[in-house]
Amino acid sequence: MHHGTGMKTKMAEKDIEQEEGAEQQEEIIDPPEIDSKYRRIILAAQRSKQIQRGANPRVALDPRKTKPTRIAMKEFDENKVNFSFDD
Numbered sequence: 001m002h003h004g005t006g007m008k009t010k011m012a013e014k015d016i017e018q019e020e021g022a023e024q025q026e027e028i029i030d031p032p033e034i035d036s037k038y039r040r041i042i043l044a045a046q047r048s049k050q051i052q053r054g055a056n057p058r059v060a061l062d063p064r065k066t067k068p069t070r071i072a073m074k075e076f077d078e079n080k081v082n083f084s085f086d087d
Contacts, residue, residue, distance in 0.1 A: 043072075
């Protein structure tokens, strides 16, 4: 995803595929530190779209009662999602 500031972020594109697979290996999650509120919002929006498209939440929140954006923000608060920056 490219934004006017020249910043690119890349979510772990395998999230949905991995969660759909019956044989799931333990993923090592070691994301970089989120250095700005803007970047955090962009990442949460991308993860929220994945959740809306069927990705399983990685935190203990009921997706039927909690908005996808709130789930995504909590996932980032708890370092549950891998991502990288392509600057």
